[in-house]
Amino acid sequence: MTIQWFPGHMAKARREVTEKLKLIDIVFELVDARLPLSSRNPMIDEIIGQKPRIILLNKADMADHERTEQWLAFFRERGMTALAINSQAGNGLQMILKTAKHLLKEKLDRMKARGMKPRAIRALIVGIPNVGKSTLINRLAKRNIAKTGNTPGVTKAQQWIKVGKEMELLDTPGILWPKFEDEAVGYKLALTGAIKDTIINLQEVAIYALKFLQAHYPERLKERYGIDQLPDDIVELLDDIGAKRGCLTSGGQINYDKATEVIIRDVRTERLGKLTFDFPEEEE
Numbered sequence: 001m002t003i004q005w006f007p008g009h010m011a012k013a014r015r016e017v018t019e020k021l022k023l024i025d026i027v028f029e030l031v032d033a034r035l036p037l038s039s040r041n042p043m044i045d046e047i048i049g050q051k052p053r054i055i056l057l058n059k060a061d062m063a064d065h066e067r068t069e070q071w072l073a074f075f076r077e078r079g080m081t082a083l084a085i086n087s088q089a090g091n092g093l094q095m096i097l098k099t100a101k102h103l104l105k106e107k108l109d110r111m112k113a114r115g116m117k118p119r120a121i122r123a124l125i126v127g128i129p130n131v132g133k134s135t136l137i138n139r140l141a142k143r144n145i146a147k148t149g150n151t152p153g154v155t156k157a158q159q160w161i162k163v164g165k166e167m168e169l170l171d172t173p174g175i176l177w178p179k180f181e182d183e184a185v186g187y188k189l190a191l192t193g194a195i196k197d198t199i200i201n202l203q204e205v206a207i208y209a210l211k212f213l214q215a216h217y218p219e220r221l222k223e224r225y226g227i228d229q230l231p232d233d234i235v236e237l238l239d240d241i242g243a244k245r246g247c248l249t250s251g252g253q254i255n256y257d258k259a260t261e262v263i264i265r266d267v268r269t270e271r272l273g274k275l276t277f278d279f280p281e282e283e284e
């Protein structure tokens with residue numbers, strides 16, 4: 001599901017996440033490993049405040065491994081905790097609890113020192129649409145979603161999902177809006193499928209993809225489409241790809257709609273390899 005965000009939606013989403021924060025010990029902020037910047041909510045630091053947090057670079061299986069390492073270092077250098085995971089296959093998930101326990105050690109020790117009964121760590125998953133929140137919840141819960149009952153004292157009943165003995169997740173994730181400030185972010189979100197195809201101009205998205213690939217992954221383009229020398233002109237490149245892939249009208253002209261579809265599909269299905277669209281340098 002892709003939500004179109006209006007100021008009213010944003011305010012409501014923010015209120016809902018803020019309410020949930022009161023119930024939990026730690027936030028798992030899910031971002032797309034292919035867009036660790038563009039798939040973050042622009043106000044996330046303000047919304048989450050001082051609550052301990054782990055940034056989870058999800059869909060790491062689809063991202064450029066080298067760039068993922070750079071992103072992990074980027075967050076680490078800024079005092080943030082980040083892990084690369086693949087929620088679909090379940091890779092990297094065992095580190096989440098371990099890291100959460102480490103981050104909450106002082107709090108847990110304090111509770112123990114006061115003689116309080118040990119309890120499970122309570123966590124909330126937050127992230128923009130389509131980033132993999134439900135997949136992660138199901139994975140962590142091992143598809144055996146065990147509701148542990150309501151939390152008293154809140155107006156709306158909240159359900160908890162058990163993750164082993166030591167952790168509980170709120171069953172509904174916090175949905176956040178993506179960044180909208182610049183056009184490139186919109187194109188990147190569209191390319192990775194976070195924005196519904198019907199609300200965007202796919203030709204513009206494909207042109208953006210080609211410019212990006214030409215600048216950062218030229219060899220992948222050459223290899224995939226069998227082009228030895230990439231033309232500088234993007235429309236010429238689109239023509240070449242269209243011709244190579246037989247995207248033609250009945251009159252033998254390039255069918256741009258078809259060529260566009262081919263390129264976007266190739267990006268989304270990893271036929272152009274594992275790609276990362278945000279670079280740490282851009283943030284600096």
Ligand SMILES: Nc1nc2c(ncn2[C@@H]2O[C@H](COP(=O)(O)OP(=O)(O)OP(=O)(O)O)[C@@H](O)[C@H]2O)c(=O)[nH]1
Nearest residue numbers: 001058059060086087088129130131132133134135
């Ligand atoms: N390759 C890959 N795909 C993933 C991963 N995690 C989730 N997906 C896929 O991404 C798509 C979106 O996942 P969801 O779990 O529905 O995302 P969500 O954040 O709950 O989405 P909303 O309900 O729209 O907020 C699905 O097709 C998942 O199968 C991952 O780690 N790797």
